[in-house]
Amino acid sequence: MKLTYHGTAAAEAFPGMFCTCDTCERARKAGGRNIRGRSQALVNDDLLIDFPADTCMRVLAGRLDLPHIYNCIITHSHGDHFYPRDVEMRYPVYAHMKEEKPFTFYGTAPAKALWDAEVAKLGPNEARMRMQLVKPFETFTIGRYTVTPLEADHDPTTEPVFYLISDGEKNLLYANDTGVFPEATWAWLEEHRPKLDMLSLDCTAGLSAVWRRHHMSLDVNAEVRDRLREMGCVTDDTVCYVHHFSHNCLLTYDEMVPVAAQYGFAVSYDGCEVEF
Ligand SMILES: [Zn+2]
Ligand SMILES: [Zn+2]
Ligand SMILES: [Zn+2]
Secondary structure, three states: OEEEEEEOEOOOOEOOOOOOOHHHHHHHHHOHHHOEOEOEEEEOOOEEEOEOOOHHHHHHOOOOOHHHOOEEEOOOOOOOOEOHHHHHHHOOOOOOOOOOOOEEEEEOHHHHHHHHHHHHHHOOOOOOEEEEEOOOOOOEEEOOEEEEEEEOOOOHHHOOEEEEEEOOOOEEEEEOOOOOOOHHHHHHHHHHOOOOOEEEEEOOOEOOOOOOOOOOEHHHHHHHHHHHHHOOOOOOOOEEEEEOEOHHHOOOHHHHHHHHHHHOOEEOOOOOEEEO
């Protein structure tokens, strides 16, 4: 299984669009991996996670082959994870297709409501674009993948989830925009005990110590990882990464790598490919 991080920042991007704080200034000056767009990832070459406005620039840069991807799971309805205005770009006039094939979004009710509002303006075109409603703890399949949305601790109005994704051989837990997992999610993990080949956790707060709600800091990432280890979900073979960063983590990519290593995590960056 392969995960490619296409974007690894929180909503404001990193450096922040309008921000002049010291951390953002250091990131701007350093460039390269210290520059992060809004969070998005691709499983293998065919299952997209989240759809920010930044998607377009990734396609233009030749890094994301969106015309040949047909499925996208959405974590929640915040704008840095779902930008429904670009749904129209798959409609006729904007997209010419050699083969009519639908692109399907999967998301919880608030994201589906945004999608419905967009489609109400455009008119439905099920041959091109669809959205399937998903619910926490209700496993569904997308081709060869088995996908389980798990409840996140984040803005409850977005009915946030994060995803356990299996291709039948390997398991990935990709969790952003969540604090320490809600008890319902721990109970599900306790019951099913998936052996994780890769774990990727929200690190919005980095070195801002003990950030437990809605997002996480590095020390809390370690606490979550250790609880998963006690349950047998994480082993010595699990590849552990952090993603979804903001300037509130107080560290640029270059600065974070050695610090995260002390906690047992590798640090993702835009374009980072992980085979596991
Ligand atoms: Zn976010
Ligand atoms: Zn800043
Ligand atoms: Zn969010």
